[in-house]
Amino acid sequence: MTESKRPPSKFVAAISHIQEIIKADRIKRGDKLPSERELSERLSIGRSSVREALRALELLGLIETRRGEGTYLRDFKDHQLVPLIGTFIFNDDQKKEHIHDMKAILELGCLALLAVQPDFNQNSFNYTEAAFHELMDASGNSLLKKMWLIISDYGGDSGGQADERLTKLLSGIRHINHS
Amino acid sequence: MTESKRPPSKFVAAISHIQEIIKADRIKRGDKLPSERELSERLSIGRSSVREALRALELLGLIETRRGEGTYLRDFKDHQLVPLIGTFIFNDDQKKEHIHDMKAILELGCLALLAVQPDFNQNSFNYTEAAFHELMDASGNSLLKKMWLIISDYGGDSGGQADERLTKLLSGIRHINHS
DNA sequence: TAAATCATGTGGTCTGACCACTTGAATGAA
DNA sequence: TTCATTCAAGTGGTCAGACCACATGATTTA
Numbered sequence: 001m002t003e004s005k006r007p008p009s010k011f012v013a014a015i016s017h018i019q020e021i022i023k024a025d026r027i028k029r030g031d032k033l034p035s036e037r038e039l040s041e042r043l044s045i046g047r048s049s050v051r052e053a054l055r056a057l058e059l060l061g062l063i064e065t066r067r068g069e070g071t072y073l074r075d076f077k078d079h080q081l082v083p084l085i086g087t088f089i090f091n092d093d094q095k096k097e098h099i100h101d102m103k104a105i106l107e108l109g110c111l112a113l114l115a116v117q118p119d120f121n122q123n124s125f126n127y128t129e130a131a132f133h134e135l136m137d138a139s140g141n142s143l144l145k146k147m148w149l150i151i152s153d154y155g156g157d158s159g160g161q162a163d164e165r166l167t168k169l170l171s172g173i174r175h176i177n178h179s
Numbered sequence: 180m181t182e183s184k185r186p187p188s189k190f191v192a193a194i195s196h197i198q199e200i201i202k203a204d205r206i207k208r209g210d211k212l213p214s215e216r217e218l219s220e221r222l223s224i225g226r227s228s229v230r231e232a233l234r235a236l237e238l239l240g241l242i243e244t245r246r247g248e249g250t251y252l253r254d255f256k257d258h259q260l261v262p263l264i265g266t267f268i269f270n271d272d273q274k275k276e277h278i279h280d281m282k283a284i285l286e287l288g289c290l291a292l293l294a295v296q297p298d299f300n301q302n303s304f305n306y307t308e309a310a311f312h313e314l315m316d317a318s319g320n321s322l323l324k325k326m327w328l329i330i331s332d333y334g335g336d337s338g339g340q341a342d343e344r345l346t347k348l349l350s351g352i353r354h355i356n357h358s
Numbered sequence: 359t360a361a362a363t364c365a366t367g368t369g370g371t372c373t374g375a376c377c378a379c380t381t382g383a384a385t386g387a388a
Numbered sequence: 389t390t391c392a393t394t395c396a397a398g399t400g401g402t403c404a405g406a407c408c409a410c411a412t413g414a415t416t417t418a
Contacts, residue, residue: 037367225373
C-alpha cells in the first residue's frame, strides 16, 4: 500500500499540463496564456477543469486573469517559482529539515528585530516554545504568527530547547545595542 | 483611482464564505464540510464556483476532498505551507506592512544562520535584492526560497536598500564570531 | 478626420447532466 | 439469527452548452 492511491484528478493533471504548455510555448512573464477554451481543447479536458486549475494557480500567485482580456503569466521577478511550488506541493517528501530550518529562521529573524529595540531585555526571554508563542502574538503580525504556528505545528519537536545559535545571536545584538 | 477596482469574483467571495461557514458551523479539523451542492445553495452561487473555491483551498492544503465521501477540513498537521501566503493575500488590506516585516524577518533570520558560520565574510555581502536572492538559492531550502520569493513579490519595492537593522545585526554577529 | 457602433474574443458564472466511488440500509441466503 | 449480497442515495469529478460582462479593434457614421 503505497501512498499513491488516488490517480491525480484532472485538475491536478491540468496544472502540470498547463505548466508544460507554458514551457513549450515559451511563454514569458507577462505574456498571455492560451485562452481557457483553447487550453480545454489542447488538454482534452473540460473548460471547468481548466478553470479549476487556473484558479488554483491564480491563488498561488502564479498567473493573473483579466476579464475580457485573458490570462497572463504573472510578472514574477524570478521565475523558477513555478516548478518549485509544484514540486513542493505535490511531492513533499524529505522537506522536514527545510521546515525545521524555516522555523529557526523565523524565530531568529523575529528576535533580531525585537532585540534592536532599546527596551528589550534579553534576560527576560527564555527561548521556550511558549515564549516564542507570546512573541508571535505580541508582534501583531498575523502573517508571521500564522506562518510560525503552522510551521511549528508541523515541524514538531525541535523547539523548546534554547538554541545555541539564538543565545549567541542575542549576545551579539545586545552588545551592539549597548555600544 | 484606488486599487479596489474589480469586485471580488464569486470564487474569491466563496472562499471567504466557506471560511465563515466553517466558523459558524464550528467545523473542526477532520470534520466534514457541507457538500458542494449544499454550499452552492447556502451561498447562492453555482456549484462550479463552489468547486473553484474548494479546489483552490485544497491546493493550499486547507481542505481535503475524498471522492464519494465528501470534503473535510484538513488536519493541520499536514503540510500546507504555501497556503498562508495565499490565504493571507486574500484579505490583503493593510497587511502590506506585515508582508514587509515578514520579508525582513526571513532575511534577518537567514543572515543570522549564515553569519554564525566560521567562513562567513560579512564584507562580501551587500544587502541587495540580488544578493538575497543568491543567498536563498544557496540555502538549498526550497521552502525558504519560495516563501521569500512570494513575499518579495507581494511586498513590492522596499528591498534592495541595505537596512540599517541588517547592518547592525551583522556587526553584532560578526563580533561574537570573532570573540 | 473623429466619434460612435459593432463583431469578436475572453474570462465569469450557471445549469443540468452523467460518471465513479463510498456508505449504509435493505435484502436475501445460510 | 447471522452473515454476505445487493441496491439506493449521497458525494465529488467532469463535461457541454449557454449566457453575461468586459476589452479590444475594426467598421461604420457624422
